[in-house]
Amino acid sequence: MKLIFESVIRRSEALRVMAVVAMVMMGCRYMDAVVDGDSARIVHHFGVDVRGDYVAPEREAVSNAYIGGPERDAAASLHLKYSFSYSDMTRTGRLYPGAYQGIGVGGTSFFANGLTGMPVSAYLFQGAPVFRIAPKLTFDYEWNFGASFGWKRYNEHDNPINVIVGSPINAYINLGFMLNYRLSDRWNVVAGVDMTHYSNGNTSWPNPGVNMIGGRAGVVYTFNSGSQTGTLADNMEIEPVKPHISYDLVIYGAVRKKMTDIDDWPQVLPGHFGIAGLNFAPMYNFNRFLRAGVSLDVQYDESSDIDSYWAGGTDEDVKFYRPPFFHQVSWGLSARGELVMPIFSINAGMGYNFIGNSDAKNFYQVLALKAYLTRSFFLHIGYQLNSFKNPNNLMIGVGYRFHDRR
Template sequence: MKRLSVLLLFLFVIKIALASNGTSQDSLDKKSARNPFLSFNYQGGAVLPTNDFVTKQKNKPTYNSYSLKYGYSAAGDRWQDYAYGMPYGGVGFYFANFYNDNDALGNPFALYAFQGTTLNDYSKALKFKFEWQLGASFNWRPYDPFTNHENIALGSSSNVFISLNLYANYQFAPHWDFDFGVSMSHFSNGASRLPNKGINLFAPFFEFNYSFDKKPVINGKHRFVPPTIEPRIDYDLLVNISSRQRRFDTTGTNLPSEYLDRNFGVYGISFAPMVVSSYKYKYGASLDFLYDESSRAKASRAVNPIDSKTYDRIELGPFWHRFSLGVSAKGELVLPNYSIFANLGYNIIHGNDKDKPLYQVAGVKVFLKDNLFGTFGIRASKFSKAQYLYWSLGYTFKGSPVSKIKKTIPAIIKGN
């Protein structure tokens, strides 16, 4: 399942990267021009103390990383470029060095897709931007009970890589930009193999960008004015599928370790009414129904009297205790071809007592065709501990304008 997830993630990243050089679902009849660019990024910072592996280190763990990116940016020749904040995207290669902790963590590298947008134009040359990155990382040194028992942060050599960047962008020459900002990164396998406390990084960074084509002169004065969008409510319906592992109690069970290599199925359905008031942003609430096979499962090691062999025995919990129902607030940043979203929710019916009822969700949505979309996301608790990674297929039901709904409500109340 883990290898399949890595393969699917690679295909997902390729889809995102290819879309970065395409047009959005709202594209004009003529294909928009794209400006190719090359970037070099350096960052140096700290490994955040979000688990025992980090907090028990004698010296505060630090790291530095290098990244090379190639992508395409909007040329400003259509109104969609301005509606979505002059978006850009592409692919990148990432390498990290953890100094004294390389023996425990390894020398990881990552391949990822990225996309960014302008949040604010301060002048012709100075802008404030946001960028997200998603990919797969490799060459970690994972947990091993004999040779690397301290590393409870990562249980696998390949893990998902997620990063969010906020930064100032300054164009100091026609072909050159300089970026300076902060980055937060997360590495995890989504509990597909335990232990999986995750690695969280925070660092300032700088970046140099070279644009192969001369950039357009843009200072917030729109050459193309986006059409006015009438606020409406859309309805997203998603079906999720995943798997996860869980820790087991070793007291009185004869288990030599709390980590068993057993995956449990996780399935969910979510329904989210989303308010659409602009091209770039959506917000709303989500009703999240979840079936978690690992909920209240028990494990023990015992001798089978039939063949006198020793087995690890798994007993699933009561059927109705495997279900949870949560309500969450949801926000979405929309960009051409795909978008990113985040949820903050609470289980009003809480089945899995090993997880906290307060949960967080973050992910990427890729538009497949018309209103059909796929997502890749991670569900977590404590804002740092992954519960599982998941894939979903969803459909957006386009809603009526809010103004029309307001006119309809009085008629419904009167019974007309």
């Protein structure tokens, strides 16, 4: 194994290409160091980990229909990951010591491949050592976000048992907390717990999603010997960001599926409904890691309160009258918090639609990933649900941050 890695190290060109690919996938604006080929400023990592998970049972209504499902509530996966981090020769490296980001692939088995398929995930990930427990031991976090392919989805004829996964491609979201032990300058061993969620963002049906909790263990090889070993808790005395208010403007769109009651009978409506939304969020920047604020959330949902406009029919023949445009626009306010890291921000929020039809007036939750294309311009990939359990819609869009004083 060492010989392999050594040979790879010598191929610095290959690493730079890999880094560029990762940067492009991330829409990264922090590419200067990579494209400059300054290996001292960029630290490359390659990791392998194995994961074992307990697959959480679905809600009762779903599990009742899931007769004949996999016998084991378990899953296992193998992941290969490339990542890079900024050395402390860079400003980013000094502000976010140890933070890394990259691309990964993983294969997962639910021990019932005939029913579920054996999905392969391709994803972006980011992590960092949060604080140091011992000289060689740190407490790390890591999130993964991407797409998983190869699901054997629900089909009423071919695969009626699988009422959990409704599409062959599903979003893959993972959050892990690990202990990271540094074996040597190049080798780290990592182990911890993580949570995984697979779903299609309510773009097809059924979509209860798959939730897993489990453990992971792996090793990480660092190509640049002697690279920095800091944690986010280090350099806290340095705070270059003065508290200030910035303003995020996000526009997004998506499609969604809709289930509603027709004649007191729940039915999945055919086709996909359009979503368009706008978020305007004044955010207070507390420090380099955190900003929080309130967001005005305006969203048009083509499926909102549609059952009040039922024209007739059921199943594939169901028809509706087109509701007035503004009847399907909801206006809400949400509290937002945002973890700010290099390249990415993780935004989470909860809010309530104060203005809108009865279907739209609900308590909603938002989780979004922002990937910066430029200093102020970012991609927005989010998901909204309500009452912590009911899927609403994806939020795929772009945003711009005004008055960014970082």
